[in-house]
Amino acid sequence: MTETVKRSHLIEAILLCLILALALFMALYPRLDYPLPLHVDEWMHLGHTQQIVDTGSLSYPDPWQGGREIVEGHPETGYYTWLSTLQISTGMPWLMLARLMPAIVLGIITFAAYAWGRKWGFGLEAALFTTFIHTTIRFLGPAFLVPVTLGLVFFPICLMLLEKLKRDWIPVPLIILSLASLFLIHGTTAVALGLLLGISLILYLILSRGQGRRLPATICLLALPVSALAIFLWNPSLVKEYIQAIISTEHLPMDPIPYPFPELGYMMVTLAAVGFGFMIAKGGWRNYTLVIFTSILLLFVLLYRHWFDIGPEILYERGWLYVMLPMALMAGYGLSRLYHLGLGFFKRRNWRLPLIYLLLVVVVAFALFQRVSGYSKESYYHIIDGPTYYDFVWAGEELPQSSNALLIPDTAWAFVPITGKYVFTARAAPWGIEEVIMITKFFRSGARNTSLLVAMDVDLLYSPFPLNNPDLVEVRDKLYILREEGG
Amino acid sequence: MDLLVAILISMALVIFAIVGEGPVRIALGLIFVLFLPGYTLVAALFPKRESLGAIERTALSFGLSIAVVPLIGLIMNYTPWGISLYPILISLLVFIVVAAGVAWFRRRRLPPEQRFEPCFRLGLLQFWRFPNRWDRVLSGVLVVAILAVIGMLVFVALSPTVEEKFTEFYILDSEGKTENYPDVVISGEETQVTIGIVNREQEVTDYIIRIYIEGQKVGEVGTITLAHEEKWEQLVSFAPTGVGEDQEVEFMLYMGGSDEAYQVLHLWIDVVEAE
Numbered sequence: 001m002t003e004t005v006k007r008s009h010l011i012e013a014i015l016l017c018l019i020l021a022l023a024l025f026m027a028l029y030p031r032l033d034y035p036l037p038l039h040v041d042e043w044m045h046l047g048h049t050q051q052i053v054d055t056g057s058l059s060y061p062d063p064w065q066g067g068r069e070i071v072e073g074h075p076e077t078g079y080y081t082w083l084s085t086l087q088i089s090t091g092m093p094w095l096m097l098a099r100l101m102p103a104i105v106l107g108i109i110t111f112a113a114y115a116w117g118r119k120w121g122f123g124l125e126a127a128l129f130t131t132f133i134h135t136t137i138r139f140l141g142p143a144f145l146v147p148v149t150l151g152l153v154f155f156p157i158c159l160m161l162l163e164k165l166k167r168d169w170i171p172v173p174l175i176i177l178s179l180a181s182l183f184l185i186h187g188t189t190a191v192a193l194g195l196l197l198g199i200s201l202i203l204y205l206i207l208s209r210g211q212g213r214r215l216p217a218t219i220c221l222l223a224l225p226v227s228a229l230a231i232f233l234w235n236p237s238l239v240k241e242y243i244q245a246i247i248s249t250e251h252l253p254m255d256p257i258p259y260p261f262p263e264l265g266y267m268m269v270t271l272a273a274v275g276f277g278f279m280i281a282k283g284g285w286r287n288y289t290l291v292i293f294t295s296i297l298l299l300f301v302l303l304y305r306h307w308f309d310i311g312p313e314i315l316y317e318r319g320w321l322y323v324m325l326p327m328a329l330m331a332g333y334g335l336s337r338l339y340h341l342g343l344g345f346f347k348r349r350n351w352r353l354p355l356i357y358l359l360l361v362v363v364v365a366f367a368l369f370q371r372v373s374g375y376s377k378e379s380y381y382h383i384i385d386g387p388t389y390y391d392f393v394w395a396g397e398e399l400p401q402s403s404n405a406l407l408i409p410d411t412a413w414a415f416v417p418i419t420g421k422y423v424f425t426a427r428a429a430p431w432g433i434e435e436v437i438m439i440t441k442f443f444r445s446g447a448r449n450t451s452l453l454v455a456m457d458v459d460l461l462y463s464p465f466p467l468n469n470p471d472l473v474e475v476r477d478k479l480y481i482l483r484e485e486g487g
Numbered sequence: 488m489d490l491l492v493a494i495l496i497s498m499a500l501v502i503f504a505i506v507g508e509g510p511v512r513i514a515l516g517l518i519f520v521l522f523l524p525g526y527t528l529v530a531a532l533f534p535k536r537e538s539l540g541a542i543e544r545t546a547l548s549f550g551l552s553i554a555v556v557p558l559i560g561l562i563m564n565y566t567p568w569g570i571s572l573y574p575i576l577i578s579l580l581v582f583i584v585v586a587a588g589v590a591w592f593r594r595r596r597l598p599p600e601q602r603f604e605p606c607f608r609l610g611l612l613q614f615w616r617f618p619n620r621w622d623r624v625l626s627g628v629l630v631v632a633i634l635a636v637i638g639m640l641v642f643v644a645l646s647p648t649v650e651e652k653f654t655e656f657y658i659l660d661s662e663g664k665t666e667n668y669p670d671v672v673i674s675g676e677e678t679q680v681t682i683g684i685v686n687r688e689q690e691v692t693d694y695i696i697r698i699y700i701e702g703q704k705v706g707e708v709g710t711i712t713l714a715h716e717e718k719w720e721q722l723v724s725f726a727p728t729g730v731g732e733d734q735e736v737e738f739m740l741y742m743g744g745s746d747e748a749y750q751v752l753h754l755w756i757d758v759v760e761a762e
Contacts, residue, residue, distance in 0.1 A: 090516030
């Protein structure tokens with residue numbers, strides 16, 4: 001046995017597998033009783049990706065604007081290219097892709113956190129708490145098929161590459177490549193990662209004198225802005241849009257987001273605070289990086305309402321996701337340090353190991369209980385129900401490909417990926433309330449104005465209200481088509 | 488060996504992609520996109536065993552694959568071939584083969600003891616032969632844990648389906664399409680539509696279809712008995728009698744012996760006198 005596999009390695013492998021299973025469960029949790037995409041963004045990303053696969057190009061008619069406008073230089077192009085490549089290569093049905101990929105991506109993030117933490121003796125703990133990263137409608141999260149989640153993979157990966165800079169040049173292009181790719185996948189996440197890398201490299205250069213090579217780190221630090229060139233070269237106008245977004249004073253017509261600590265579980269938050277303290281006490285560029293990065297982001301998301309009044313609120317809300325990953329790593333570190341402190345404290349007692357293991361199990365079980373309870377409190381809306389899904393599948397199979405549909409704008413998000421057809425407009429609350437009211441009123445009044453439908457180039461309607469227009473044929477419950485001569 | 492396996496898996500995927508779809512293509516495709524580009528890149532850049540541990544190497548392989556794939560896709564967008572099946576497969580295959588070639592070349596320049604070579608511990612698969620009972624139990628638990636992860640993935644991929652109870656009810660034209668629904672109909676002459684029902688009530692269900700024009704019954708079909716997920720589609724005739732424009736035709740679906748219509752579909756026709 002010892003020649004093939006050491007027992008401690010075996011136990012570690014078992015625990016890692018169980019943690020990966022937990023990650024898959026956590027990513028699956030919001031959709032255990034619902035097989036379709038949950039968040040409106042998931043439908044949107046599927047629709048964009050489908051258009052890329054159908055047209056073979058990153059310039060394509062906007063399916064949610066009836067094809068009237070061309071999508072060019074989308075800020076999340078890298079994500080759509082990645083999803084397109086995945087779908088093309090696997091041939092996976094779109095809905096399976098939406099269901100499977102969040103679980104796989106969280107599995108990868110968890111494994112990467114394990115690989116990074118393992119080097120410092122808390123791989124399993126880091127991996128365990130990484131599975132706790134929360135998913136909500138407001139700040140998204142790893143249970144959704146969204147680019148911000150994919151971007152989280154790069155944090156532990158770049159932290160690992162940073163470690164290699166002490167001896168080698170090779171991590172420099174890899175870090176720049178990762179950051180450039182992330183700028184194309186999700187710009188905001190790339191800025192957050194750039195901040196982490198910047199802090200880390202500066203601290204390394206200041207604090208690691210005589211402990212490794214400094215030139216690769218210096219070059220890497222200077223090259224960080226170069227990675228942003230990817231997005232500038234791809235679409236220069238995005239830069240202007242980003243700057244406008246950052247300085248705008250737009251406010252969402254929604255209640256402020258509640259702090260997600262109860263959902264994360266106070267046990268994990270406490271362990272993160274303990275880990276934070278231990279990291280400050282231990283010092284070193286690596287620990288200070290996480291401490292400073294987390295502090296900046298926490299200040300950003302906790303205090304902005306009092307101190308700042310610029311930038312879209314959504315930026316602050318989604319900043320929570322970037323806080324949660326380092327918090328998870330710190331919680332892992334905190335738990336690991338407490339465990340070793342316990343071993344040292346009771347070092348002359350025979351019963352120390354059973355006691356400490358028991359405490360460890362209790363702490364982990366309690367943290368897990370709090371976390372799963374937190375998940376169950378979050379309510380996820382469903383854009384469509386089962387019958388509507390089958391209505392859309394039928395419309396996709398039976399109606400002409402060139403159809404342009406009018407629906408209640410939030411339902412319209414799901415129509416495009418399922419049918420492959422265009423919709424007149426799609427809006428998600430709280431945006432576009434006027435359009436929602438206008439279209440609802442139009443449906444409620446029976447959609448009798450055929451010439452308006454012709455002017456809108458609409459030949460297919462999906463109405464929650466009965467329509468009373470002789471130019472329409474109700475071909476299926478709620479689904480109406482406009483006769484050709486109706487115009 | 489590992490580089491050869493990477494290339495073989497990539498080539499197998501290309502063959503499976505040509506042949507069609509299925510679970511093997513999905514499994515190979517996931518490895519092809521999520522792991523191999525990064526793995527071969529890491530192998531090319533870190534040929535020495537001591538440069539990276541196996542776990543770091545694995546994690547970097549996943550992460551760098553995610554970094555590389557969008558950039559390759561972006562490049563393909565600017566070629567005449569675009570982002571479609573064969574250009575994507577071939578470009579990724581070329582990347583993997585080139586990176587594997589560089590890795591092979593760089594490894595060959597190193598002394599054998601310094602070269603990275605993955606070590607697969609297949610001995611674990613024979614865990615019941617371990618002499619110590621505790622080791623046997625642990626190894627068994629590990630196998631169960633690995634199966635749990637795989638099982639979770641399969642569960643995620645395959646389940647669940649929509650479990651709501653409902654019935655699909657639709658009308659098509661006489662040719663089974665949505666292009667030529669009856670519009671102008673001669674009084675007294677039969678006209679046809681195709682009516683379809685799909686039972687998703689999770690149980691065997693009886694249906695009756697009744698057709699009304701301006702509130703007057705002109706046809707009935709049924710009883711139609713369908714098992715769960717069973718589909719019924721048939722041409723149905725009806726003949727209008729009254730003359731007039733915009734006459735409302737109602738197709739009413741009754742379910743399970745109820746007197747109340749479960750679903751109603753509408754179309755409007757102009758009924759004219761025969762010449």
